[in-house]
Amino acid sequence: MICLKTLLAHLTITVVVISSSISAQFVDRSVAIVGDQSITASEVALQARLQAMANGIVYVDTLELRQASLSRLIDQRLIAGDIQLTGLPPVSLDERSEALAQLKTQVFGELDFASALEKYDVSAEQALDFFVSQVEFTRYVHFRFRIGQTVDDAALRELYASKYGRVPNRDAPELDEISAELREELLSVTVERRLEQHIRQLRADNRVVRLRPIDRAAVAAPGGQL
Amino acid sequence: MQRFRGAYRPIMPIAVLRYSVVLLTALLCAQAALPAEWEGQSVAEIRFVPSTQPLAELARRPLLRVEVAKPLTAADVRLSIHNLFATGRYANIEVDATVGPAGAIVTFYTEPNWFVGAVTVEGVDGPPNVNQLVNATGLRLGELYTPRRQAEALSNLRELLIVNGLMSPLIAAEVQHNPDTQQAEIRFVARHLPRARFGRLLLTGDSDWNASEVGDIAGWKPGKEFSFERLQRGLERLRTVLRKQGYWQAEISVATRDYLADENVIDLVINATKGPIIQVRIEGLELGDRRKTRLLPVYEQGASDAGLIAEGARNLRDFLQLKGFLDANVEYELERARPEESTVVYRVDRGRRMKVASVNISGVRYFDMQTIRERILVREATVRQRRGSYSTGLLQRDVDTLRNLYLLNGFRDVEITTNLNTDRGVGELSIAVDEGTPTIVSRLEVHGDEVYPIADRYFELASAEGQAFSEAQVATDRDLILGDYFDSGYQDATFSWTVTPTDDPGRVELTYDIVEGDRLFVDRTIVDGYNHTQPELVSDQILLIPSVPLSQTAMFETQRRLYDLGIFTKVDIRVQNPEGSEDTKTLLVELQEARRWTYGLGLGGEYGNVAQNVGESDSRFVPRATVEVTRLNVRGKGHTLSLRSRFSELQQRILFSYENPRWTGSENWKMLTSALLDRFQNFSTFAGRKIEGVFQLEQNLSRPSTALYRYTYRRTVLDESVDPSLVPPDERAVRTALLAGTYIQDRRDDPTDSTQGIFNSIDLSFASKYWGSEPNFFRVFGQNSSYYSLTRRVVLARTTQVGFFIPWGPMVEFPAANEMPVDTPFGEPDDRIPLVERFFGGGASSNRGFAINEAGPRSLTTGGPIGGGVEFLNSVELRFPLLGESTKGVLFHDAGNVYSRLSNFSFRVKQPTGLTSQGEEAVGFDYMVHAVGAGLRYKTPIGPIRVDVGYALNPPRYFRDEIHDSGGGLPPTIVRTEQQLSNFQFHFSLGQTF
Numbered sequence A: 001m002i003c004l005k006t007l008l009a010h011l012t013i014t015v016v017v018i019s020s021s022i023s024a025q026f027v028d029r030s031v032a033i034v035g036d037q038s039i040t041a042s043e044v045a046l047q048a049r050l051q052a053m054a055n056g057i058v059y060v061d062t063l064e065l066r067q068a069s070l071s072r073l074i075d076q077r078l079i080a081g082d083i084q085l086t087g088l089p090p091v092s093l094d095e096r097s098e099a100l101a102q103l104k105t106q107v108f109g110e111l112d113f114a115s116a117l118e119k120y121d122v123s124a125e126q127a128l129d130f131f132v133s134q135v136e137f138t139r140y141v142h143f144r145f146r147i148g149q150t151v152d153d154a155a156l157r158e159l160y161a162s163k164y165g166r167v168p169n170r171d172a173p174e175l176d177e178i179s180a181e182l183r184e185e186l187l188s189v190t191v192e193r194r195l196e197q198h199i200r201q202l203r204a205d206n207r208v209v210r211l212r213p214i215d216r217a218a219v220a221a222p223g224g225q226l
Numbered sequence B: 001m002q003r004f005r006g007a008y009r010p011i012m013p014i015a016v017l018r019y020s021v022v023l024l025t026a027l028l029c030a031q032a033a034l035p036a037e038w039e040g041q042s043v044a045e046i047r048f049v050p051s052t053q054p055l056a057e058l059a060r061r062p063l064l065r066v067e068v069a070k071p072l073t074a075a076d077v078r079l080s081i082h083n084l085f086a087t088g089r090y091a092n093i094e095v096d097a098t099v100g101p102a103g104a105i106v107t108f109y110t111e112p113n114w115f116v117g118a119v120t121v122e123g124v125d126g127p128p129n130v131n132q133l134v135n136a137t138g139l140r141l142g143e144l145y146t147p148r149r150q151a152e153a154l155s156n157l158r159e160l161l162i163v164n165g166l167m168s169p170l171i172a173a174e175v176q177h178n179p180d181t182q183q184a185e186i187r188f189v190a191r192h193l194p195r196a197r198f199g200r201l202l203l204t205g206d207s208d209w210n211a212s213e214v215g216d217i218a219g220w221k222p223g224k225e226f227s228f229e230r231l232q233r234g235l236e237r238l239r240t241v242l243r244k245q246g247y248w249q250a251e252i253s254v255a256t257r258d259y260l261a262d263e264n265v266i267d268l269v270i271n272a273t274k275g276p277i278i279q280v281r282i283e284g285l286e287l288g289d290r291r292k293t294r295l296l297p298v299y300e301q302g303a304s305d306a307g308l309i310a311e312g313a314r315n316l317r318d319f320l321q322l323k324g325f326l327d328a329n330v331e332y333e334l335e336r337a338r339p340e341e342s343t344v345v346y347r348v349d350r351g352r353r354m355k356v357a358s359v360n361i362s363g364v365r366y367f368d369m370q371t372i373r374e375r376i377l378v379r380e381a382t383v384r385q386r387r388g389s390y391s392t393g394l395l396q397r398d399v400d401t402l403r404n405l406y407l408l409n410g411f412r413d414v415e416i417t418t419n420l421n422t423d424r425g426v427g428e429l430s431i432a433v434d435e436g437t438p439t440i441v442s443r444l445e446v447h448g449d450e451v452y453p454i455a456d457r458y459f460e461l462a463s464a465e466g467q468a469f470s471e472a473q474v475a476t477d478r479d480l481i482l483g484d485y486f487d488s489g490y491q492d493a494t495f496s497w498t499v500t501p502t503d504d505p506g507r508v509e510l511t512y513d514i515v516e517g518d519r520l521f522v523d524r525t526i527v528d529g530y531n532h533t534q535p536e537l538v539s540d541q542i543l544l545i546p547s548v549p550l551s552q553t554a555m556f557e558t559q560r561r562l563y564d565l566g567i568f569t570k571v572d573i574r575v576q577n578p579e580g581s582e583d584t585k586t587l588l589v590e591l592q593e594a595r596r597w598t599y600g601l602g603l604g605g606e607y608g609n610v611a612q613n614v615g616e617s618d619s620r621f622v623p624r625a626t627v628e629v630t631r632l633n634v635r636g637k638g639h640t641l642s643l644r645s646r647f648s649e650l651q652q653r654i655l656f657s658y659e660n661p662r663w664t665g666s667e668n669w670k671m672l673t674s675a676l677l678d679r680f681q682n683f684s685t686f687a688g689r690k691i692e693g694v695f696q697l698e699q700n701l702s703r704p705s706t707a708l709y710r711y712t713y714r715r716t717v718l719d720e721s722v723d724p725s726l727v728p729p730d731e732r733a734v735r736t737a738l739l740a741g742t743y744i745q746d747r748r749d750d751p752t753d754s755t756q757g758i759f760n761s762i763d764l765s766f767a768s769k770y771w772g773s774e775p776n777f778f779r780v781f782g783q784n785s786s787y788y789s790l791t792r793r794v795v796l797a798r799t800t801q802v803g804f805f806i807p808w809g810p811m812v813e814f815p816a817a818n819e820m821p822v823d824t825p826f827g828e829p830d831d832r833i834p835l836v837e838r839f840f841g842g843g844a845s846s847n848r849g850f851a852i853n854e855a856g857p858r859s860l861t862t863g864g865p866i867g868g869g870v871e872f873l874n875s876v877e878l879r880f881p882l883l884g885e886s887t888k889g890v891l892f893h894d895a896g897n898v899y900s901r902l903s904n905f906s907f908r909v910k911q912p913t914g915l916t917s918q919g920e921e922a923v924g925f926d927y928m929v930h931a932v933g934a935g936l937r938y939k940t941p942i943g944p945i946r947v948d949v950g951y952a953l954n955p956p957r958y959f960r961d962e963i964h965d966s967g968g969g970l971p972p973t974i975v976r977t978e979q980q981l982s983n984f985q986f987h988f989s990l991g992q993t994f
Helices: A003-020 A041-054 A064-088 A093-108 A110-120 A124-146 A153-166 A175-205 A216-220 B013-033 B059-064 B075-085 B130-136 B149-162 B209-217 B226-242 B287-296 B297-301 B306-322 B369-373 B392-408 B473-487 B535-541 B551-563
Strands: A024-034 A038-042 A207-208 B044-050 B090-100 B103-112 B112-124 B169-176 B181-191 B197-205 B251-260 B267-271 B275-285 B329-338 B341-349 B356-362 B414-419 B425-434 B440-447 B493-501 B509-516 B521-528 B568-575 B582-593 B597-613 B617-632 B640-648 B651-660 B671-681 B686-700 B707-718 B735-746 B758-768 B776-791 B797-807 B870-883 B887-899 B912-914 B921-922 B929-938 B945-952 B957-964 B973-980 B983-988
Touching: A003 B341, A024 A041, A024 A064, A024 B075, A041 A064, A041 A110, A041 A124, A041 B075, A064 A124, A064 A207, A093 A124, A110 A124, A124 A175, A153 A175, A207 B090, A216 B044, A216 B103, B059 B075, B075 B090, B075 B103, B090 B597, B112 B130, B112 B169, B130 B149, B130 B181, B149 B169, B149 B181, B197 B209, B209 B226, B226 B251, B226 B267, B226 B392, B251 B983, B275 B297, B275 B582, B297 B306, B306 B329, B306 B341, B306 B392, B356 B369, B369 B392, B392 B414, B392 B425, B392 B473, B414 B945, B440 B617, B473 B493, B473 B551, B521 B535, B535 B551, B551 B582, B651 B973, B887 B945, B921 B957, B929 B983
Parallel strands: B044 B103, B112 B181, B197 B267, B275 B341, B356 B425, B440 B509, B521 B582
Antiparallel strands: A024 A038, A024 A207, A024 B090, B090 B103, B169 B181, B251 B267, B329 B341, B414 B425, B493 B509, B568 B582, B597 B617, B617 B640, B640 B651, B651 B671, B671 B686, B686 B707, B707 B735, B735 B758, B758 B776, B776 B797, B797 B870, B870 B887, B887 B929, B912 B921, B929 B945, B945 B983, B957 B973
16 A cells, blocks of 8 residues: 555656656757858758658667768758859759659659658658759769869779789679779769868868857856856 | 654655656657647747847847747747848857647747957067057957857967067967947957077078178077067068179078077078079160169069060160150060079160151041040150150050040940051151941840839939940949949849840840849947047947948948047947848947057257347257147047147247137038247347237138138237337237138149149238227238149149238337338338238248348348238249159249338339438339249158258348447447348258248
8 A cells, every 4th residue: 555655756756757848848959050050950850860761761869860960961051052152053943843753753652752751750842852952962063073074094994903903814894894884983982082172171161160058047047148 | 663753764766766767758758759749839928048139029020930829830940040040140049848728938048149349469569569469360340259260369369479489478368248239359368488589590592691691681690589570671681682683583581490498599590592693784775773673674573584574675665765766676585694694685776766746546536536635645746745755555555545435435346556657767656546336225224123223323324225335334334333232231232234236236235133132221330449539429420320221331431530530540340240141230330549648859950040139140050849749539529739839049939729620510610729929030120929829710611622710819029139220119019810711722632742733722811909909901812823744753833922911090000110210212011010910021931032031121221121011922843853752853933022012012123223312322122033943852751851042133132220339439320331132042941832
């Protein structure tokens, strides 16, 4: 038999826990600043879900995932600013429609797309924006880093040798047969390297600040902060 | 049981823990699986913590997507955060929601951004000076202040101190936040070791110097204090020495600098590489060093690349052509005798010397020939320019000028060809213009000017319909349109244009596309940095008041007005948070007050007549001391109080003045009150004391025109040393009160050393008993001066000055020097004008054929000047370069004199002579004295120093009575002797004559 005191104690705890759940609930906060724009916690979470959805993996909310998503968002913002500066034309309405159609039919399939949206808790518009930004990014990389890049024959031969040895065995394909493929591989590596360098430079040139949570006691104090 | 009473007893801890974990897990799981509880709840209230926010509620409201009585959504919260951030006013934002029975209470927790306010650096004994230190921080007023910027500022400061030899610097940043303005005042406090000194010098490279020589030349002797400026100056000295030896490409640099902490010295390794010797040889032409330096950029710029060598050849050719060698040809070559020695050889073929006989311009139909002629610089020979003016470079400039003129007027296909024919021994230049057809704007459309339409502006577009089309005209329109947008607060307005050909080849359609952007207004103006100035004085100058459009022009104008007060050494005006998206901006005005007290002590000398006795003067150089004390910004009102005194044997003067540069708050009115105590001795006839008070208002009528309104009260007392026969003792003191008005029109390019423009002034003065004067007269004095640049450096200047008195009423007579015993058949000054008020002439700023104040009528007994009722002076000066840029020569002619009365004014050049009633010879002084002379002017920052020697062509003769001791107890005898003023006069002064 539970004595009265025990009952009272259980009731008190219940009230405390429940009241804590109905008191202030976190809604959103700014987690980073890029230039003069902010990135919010909800955007980071959305980015993580969209990324998981795009990769077809199960979304599990972890600190590492959030950090990776924030990092990716920061890069996206920096690149968006760079796209504006370089004057690349924005993605047109036709291109958006095409991306949506592709998303529905080729990536997921009409039925799967709807369930994927529900599963990852994203709206169709958010998913479309995400994929359009991917299109925009790909185009940016192409124009900014790919066009005009050439592959040195020596580098091509070096790659071939690294794959098939200095003296290839008989089963190995001829260099001419796979040169386009190897050339593409080398180009990808070069583009990747240049992109990374460029992003590093953008980070150095722009104001990028990761924000800590606000010390609420300090700001709420009379005369505190402002 | 009793033992537990009154004591703490845990309530089944394990059970409680178990219960809590279960409950919390259930709640968290529910939160994770379901939408948040606040999602979709109606917003009951929106709170901001802290309550004082960077943005007022009115400014926040349009930015918030979260609204009361509207469902709360994550998207709205996110957008609200973004919008608030975009203003640039927030550093951090978090949002919570509390769900209650009435709905959700949404709370925004915020942290503000801070912006750069006043920046000061203390603790550094320069160099570097305070401004250099503040600039090094890189912190600009109004910009966002972040920890990163602070770190950069500290790093920059540290580096600046180290390069200046202030080692081991420790710098702390003290930031004082002002929550009302969001400004951060940043104070850097630095500590460092005593300034390091120059240590050992080591030398690398191929120079012939040793370390000791380098130290001597550069001024880096061991033990001398180290500074960046001293280091750079030394490097430049070393370069100069090598250049003088012909090593124009010498490289001098600091290879390494090592700081030895134990000795607090900096050892330097200097790399001195001479490079090749470059010499210049000009064959076929003799040129002085100065001219060579001017014409050959190899000398000027210390480099010898092909472009500079070719430019030198062109300059030589143009130089010769301007001298009349129209066929001059200059070829050049770079000779390399050895790898380390090269010679630039200019081979000059001067050809025949001839004049430009004709400049024929053909094909001009659209413009009249005068329009064309006044724009070109090539000229045919005239009396003034015996050979005319021609060079290939000059002609090319003229062709470009004409082409631009045609392009501006729509002649896009204009072709201009030139030909110089010298076959007939003279230059015959022809310029043929093929105008082509003009392109006219058939239609102009302006798009995008919806909010602020172009049609409402006061200006007219240059490329309106029916006007000629040219890119330059479009550029003019662009500047007009954008300038007006910027001034109206549209700081992001952009302009682009397209031109479309029409079926008619001579017509085009023009489209202007404007993107207006957001209009910015002034929210408030924060002024900082003044302690003594009254706030009203500052705020009266600020044109950017709340709610007016943010205009660049108004910012510049405000800055100019504040500087014009003369009490601030720095006025910085910036927009706070320039990157923020707010449409109302806070304007920051950072001031730095000038030192309020300034003192000056001067020692020098002046040359003039030092009166030994009346009628006897001794021209000599006497020492002079000046003391000046100025108090700026009196009572914080921008007024100036000053005391200027001058003491010498010639003059003792103390002047107090009080100036209000903005009388009644208007920029166009200035008030001056002054009191003068003056003991003068620069008249050979008399000496005396003067006490004078002046109240003057100055009205700025327009940029060149000024009017002065003045009341002067003056009491002059002649000293005892004055010959009693000259002025009766009871008339030695004269009280004069004048109401005067002066109009000045000044269109000179440089008042201290004018080369072109005009200067006119007219001064009308009334002296009357009604306002306290003893004498009654009307005085007029006028001046007209003009300046003409004959060539770039030769100036012809002239001035005419006329002044006269009209006395009225037989109020009081001032017999002055009209001694009774001797009569004269010639005119005498009107005795109603007291001696001290009359015109006196002669001297450095008057007729230079006279010593100072020696012109005009003279005493018939003592022979000293007694002044007159009329003054006239006409001066003409030819000012020309003599030695370099600083020294000029002058040839002048002065004509004029001081006349007894207006009715006796005369242009006659011969001194009038006649006989007195006693039959003695008498001379008159009413004639014009001519003087010619030459002078030197040495340019200084405060105006030229002037030395003139004048030669009077017709100096006056005069008579004076000399008292001789007869001896033997007999009364002295008076002997009348004839005197003549010297023909030569020497003058030394500061500033041009006029």
